[in-house]
Each structure stands twice: as structure tokens, then as C-alpha cells.
Amino acid sequence: MSERSLHLSLPTATPSMASAVIKGTRKIRVFPKNEPYLLELIRQHRRAYNLAVACFKESDARPELRKSEEMKKTVLRGIIREFVRDEVIDRGGEFASAGCDEAVLNAFRTRYAVIERRKKGEAADFAFRSIKDVRQGFLIQKLSPSFVLKNFDVSEKLPKEAFKKLTRIVHERGRWFICAQKHITTAQNAETQGLRVVAIDPGVRSFATSYTDDHCTTYGDGFYASKVFPLLLEIDKLIGLRARARNDQWKKHYQKRIDRKVNRAKDLINDLHKRVAFDLVSQFDVVLLPSFETQEMASKVERKIRTKTVRSMLGLAHYRFELHLKWMCKKYGKRLVICNESYTSKTRSWDGVIHSSLGGAKMISDGNIRVDRDHNGARGIMLRALYGNLGHEQAVGAT
Structure with a gap:
């Protein structure tokens, strides 16, 4: 058999892809300096998300609520923020309003995705986040170097483009990760x-x-x-x-x-x-x-x-x-x-x-x-x- 005798010609309809710069995510291992505080942020994020999902489920059961004033994004976000703040103050914790707002916005993004799937005829529903989930996390609206230095020791340097971007902090089976945005040239x-x-x-x-x-x-x-x-x-x-x-x-x-x-x-x-x-x-x-x-x-x-x-x-x-x-x-x-x-x-x-x-x-x-x-x-x-x-x-x- 001659060398390179099994070379194939793919169908001409296959497009030729040019080089491009795309947005990717790099999962970087980090080590927390104040783990109880980070776990509290996860707890608040989960609570705010679940409250928003509960409202969406109730609006599915009662269609007249879907266009009510309380179901508007800005109004519902304020209601949930106040509710979670009262719970955190009662147990003596430190409330993070920005993280709570991001949790509600994340729930709305989930709602839009569920609606789109239902329009296509696919089965889709909302799911609550459980404290027993293996993968937990919270969102930071704009990741800053000061937040990283204050709360983590990093295993590698974060990309410059990761800062001032919406970033997810993940806790999975005892390990912490920062899902940092990164520009990748293909x-x-x-x-x-x-x-x-x-x-x-x-x-x-x-x-x-x-x-x-x-x-x-x-x-x-x-x-x-x-x-x-x-x-x-x-x-x-x-x-x-x-x-x-x-x-x-x-x-x-x-x-x-x-x-x-x-x-x-x-x-x-x-x-x-x-x-x-x-x-x-x-x-x-x-x-x-x-x-x-x-x-x-x-x-x-x-x-x-x-x-x-x-x-x-x-x-x-x-x-x-x-x-x-x-x-x-x-x-x-x-x-x-x-x-x-x-x-x-x-x-x-x-x-x-x-x-x-x-x-x-x-x-x-x-x-x-x-x-x-x-x-x-x-x-x-x-x-x-x-x-x-x-x-x-x-x-x-x-x-």
C-alpha cells in the first residue's frame, strides 16, 4: 500500500472555515481564603434563583399572573432582593445585593430558554436548585482583580479579558474554580x-x-x-x-x-x-x-x-x-x-x-x-x- 493512499476528498459543500477570534471559557482552579463567606454567597444565589423559579411556576399555573406588574423583571428583582436580605440579616450574615440580582437575571434567562423550547414543541420545565447538588456556584457581574485577590489564591494567572465580565464561580466536590472568559484564535x-x-x-x-x-x-x-x-x-x-x-x-x-x-x-x-x-x-x-x-x-x-x-x-x-x-x-x-x-x-x-x-x-x-x-x-x-x-x-x- 503506497504512502497516503487513503486520502479522502470531502464533499465540496463542506465550508472552508477561516481563522477567527472567539470567546471561550477557561476553568481555573482556585483556593479560597474565606470559604464560609463564599458558601454564603452560593446560599444567597441559590435562594434568589429558587424564589424566581417559584414565581415562574406559579405564573404557569395561573396565566393571569404572567402579565402582572409583579412579574416584570425589575419589580420581581427588587421584591426578591428585599426578601433575601431580610433572611440574611435574621441569621446574621453579610448580604450581597449584586449577587442576588444576578441570580434573578439568571432565572429569567432560564425562563426565556424554556419558552423557546416550548415554542418548538419540546418538553421543558423549570427546576429548583438543591443544596445537595454536586455542582454549586454563583455569578459575579463584573469580575475584578480586587475580588480575586481578596478571596482566592489562584493556580494560574487569569486572562486580562476575564475581568469586568460576567463570571461564574463554581464549587464542585470540595474544589473551587473560576470560569474565566478568554479570547481564543482558531x-x-x-x-x-x-x-x-x-x-x-x-x-x-x-x-x-x-x-x-x-x-x-x-x-x-x-x-x-x-x-x-x-x-x-x-x-x-x-x-x-x-x-x-x-x-x-x-x-x-x-x-x-x-x-x-x-x-x-x-x-x-x-x-x-x-x-x-x-x-x-x-x-x-x-x-x-x-x-x-x-x-x-x-x-x-x-x-x-x-x-x-x-x-x-x-x-x-x-x-x-x-x-x-x-x-x-x-x-x-x-x-x-x-x-x-x-x-x-x-x-x-x-x-x-x-x-x-x-x-x-x-x-x-x-x-x-x-x-x-x-x-x-x-x-x-x-x-x-x-x-x-x-x-x-x-x-x-x-x-
């Missing part, structure tokens, strides 16, 4: 002729397998079993200890240990996603990625895979990887094609025979030739592309 798409193409086959034993014209690469072979699964066993044990604990202090102790283990597992998966995505966009111009329908495969109704396999599949977070790969392709001017992988791993790529009873076998064979199943699946996805059965292309990189 690369221009390459020409559509003679592109370097790679086909990706997502998996469970190995995270992903890539197939190109000259080699096959396996990413994360045994990664989940050796790195992530032991952490999940420890988490299961800690959850059992927390359930049996009778003292609230011990429950909090176990919850903190659970959060640390969950953060560790999630960080490992995210690191794998970033490494694989960067490797793909730095070497190839077009990435063929199948739509890995984990939700349908994990459903208990007529499920044909084991619970352990389902847990491994969900733990590897293939959909989150797809979202990250979309962003990387947009940033570096590459193309991502979402295609169909039906029967690619069960079909022998050298003669087209389908193994309907292959099950969970690691290898696929016709009696003479034995091929790794993941390699065979990735090659099958590439062959589908060669025959023009791409599914649908997503013009990643569009502004």
Missing part, C-alpha cells in the same frame, strides 16, 4: 483535497483504536481496569461506610473521602481525553468518529452486555470525549465527521462476512486470519468512509 481549515484521515473505534477494553493508511494505534489499552476501576471499588466501599454511619460528622468525613476519589477518577479520564484529542488533531486533518450511543446500550431493557461492561463504558465518558474533540477540531481547524458504526466490529473487514454471534470476543477470525476486534472495527469505519457512507458531517470549526 486555525483556518485545510483544503478539502488530499487530507490526512483517521478512523476511530471507541471501546471498553481500550478507550479507542485509530486506523490510518499506514498504521493502527490503540489508546488507553487496559487504562480503565488498571487506573480507574480500583478507585471505583474504593468509592463503593466508602459509600457503604457512609450509609452505615450514624454520626453526621462521620458521614461528612466519608463524603469528603468519596469526593477526593471521584475527583481523582474524573481527572484521570479527562487527562486521557485531552491527550488523545490533541494527538489526533496534531497528526490528522479529518477524524472519523462513530456515534457511540452509550445511553441506548446501557439501558436495562433488552440489554445484551454485562453490568461490569456497562459501568466501564459509562466510566470512560465517550460522549464527553466527543464534545472535547469537537472543540479541539474547531480550535485547530480540523474536521470531525460523525458516522455510523453499525456492524463494523462484527463484520470481517477483509471479506465482508458478518459474525452475528461474536459476543465479547477479543479477536475476529475466519479460521485462517485472526485480527484484533478493535483494529477490525476501526478499519471497517474507514472502509465505510471510502464507500461514501459517512452518515452526517459536522462542520466543526464554524463560527
Whole structure:
């Protein structure tokens, strides 16, 4: 096989994306200097948001209230601000009126989004924010350097464009983050002729397998079993200890240990996603990625895979990887094609025979030739592309 013999020409309808400067968000780890004060801001933000949502729910039940004076944005914001201020003063806290106003405005933005979805015929409703939510946060109308220096030690320097902008402060499983705005320059798409193409086959034993014209690469072979699964066993044990604990202090102790283990597992998966995505966009111009329908495969109704396999599949977070790969392709001017992988791993790529009873076998064979199943699946996805059965292309990189 000659070098670069599997170069594809994408449809001419695919637009060529020019370089552009876009607004992005960088999640920066920070360490609080006065955590009780920040938790109080989260509490006030959650309370104001929930009060606004309660008003919206009541207006849905009573249509005559929708156009009343009290449902106007400025009026409702003032009413909720006074209500929350009285509650904070009664418990001896420090009231932040700007944060309360931003919570109400955020609730109105949610309301507009719900209305738009309902106009399209989609099911949409309001939801209250719970104190038990894993991800909590509040909004700062205009982030200032003085606020950051007063309340946080930062792990890295914040971008200049992050200041004087609406910013979200997030508290998630014991860790704090600033979601700082950042200007990112995207690369221009390459020409559509003679592109370097790679086909990706997502998996469970190995995270992903890539197939190109000259080699096959396996990413994360045994990664989940050796790195992530032991952490999940420890988490299961800690959850059992927390359930049996009778003292609230011990429950909090176990919850903190659970959060640390969950953060560790999630960080490992995210690191794998970033490494694989960067490797793909730095070497190839077009990435063929199948739509890995984990939700349908994990459903208990007529499920044909084991619970352990389902847990491994969900733990590897293939959909989150797809979202990250979309962003990387947009940033570096590459193309991502979402295609169909039906029967690619069960079909022998050298003669087209389908193994309907292959099950969970690691290898696929016709009696003479034995091929790794993941390699065979990735090659099958590439062959589908060669025959023009791409599914649908997503013009990643569009502004």
C-alpha cells in the first residue's frame, strides 16, 4: 500500500472555515481564603434563583399572573432582593445585593430558554436548585482583580479579558474554580483535497483504536481496569461506610473521602481525553468518529452486555470525549465527521462476512486470519468512509 493512499476528498459543500477570534471559557482552579463567606454567597444565589423559579411556576399555573406588574423583571428583582436580605440579616450574615440580582437575571434567562423550547414543541420545565447538588456556584457581574485577590489564591494567572465580565464561580466536590472568559484564535481549515484521515473505534477494553493508511494505534489499552476501576471499588466501599454511619460528622468525613476519589477518577479520564484529542488533531486533518450511543446500550431493557461492561463504558465518558474533540477540531481547524458504526466490529473487514454471534470476543477470525476486534472495527469505519457512507458531517470549526 503506497504512502497516503487513503486520502479522502470531502464533499465540496463542506465550508472552508477561516481563522477567527472567539470567546471561550477557561476553568481555573482556585483556593479560597474565606470559604464560609463564599458558601454564603452560593446560599444567597441559590435562594434568589429558587424564589424566581417559584414565581415562574406559579405564573404557569395561573396565566393571569404572567402579565402582572409583579412579574416584570425589575419589580420581581427588587421584591426578591428585599426578601433575601431580610433572611440574611435574621441569621446574621453579610448580604450581597449584586449577587442576588444576578441570580434573578439568571432565572429569567432560564425562563426565556424554556419558552423557546416550548415554542418548538419540546418538553421543558423549570427546576429548583438543591443544596445537595454536586455542582454549586454563583455569578459575579463584573469580575475584578480586587475580588480575586481578596478571596482566592489562584493556580494560574487569569486572562486580562476575564475581568469586568460576567463570571461564574463554581464549587464542585470540595474544589473551587473560576470560569474565566478568554479570547481564543482558531486555525483556518485545510483544503478539502488530499487530507490526512483517521478512523476511530471507541471501546471498553481500550478507550479507542485509530486506523490510518499506514498504521493502527490503540489508546488507553487496559487504562480503565488498571487506573480507574480500583478507585471505583474504593468509592463503593466508602459509600457503604457512609450509609452505615450514624454520626453526621462521620458521614461528612466519608463524603469528603468519596469526593477526593471521584475527583481523582474524573481527572484521570479527562487527562486521557485531552491527550488523545490533541494527538489526533496534531497528526490528522479529518477524524472519523462513530456515534457511540452509550445511553441506548446501557439501558436495562433488552440489554445484551454485562453490568461490569456497562459501568466501564459509562466510566470512560465517550460522549464527553466527543464534545472535547469537537472543540479541539474547531480550535485547530480540523474536521470531525460523525458516522455510523453499525456492524463494523462484527463484520470481517477483509471479506465482508458478518459474525452475528461474536459476543465479547477479543479477536475476529475466519479460521485462517485472526485480527484484533478493535483494529477490525476501526478499519471497517474507514472502509465505510471510502464507500461514501459517512452518515452526517459536522462542520466543526464554524463560527
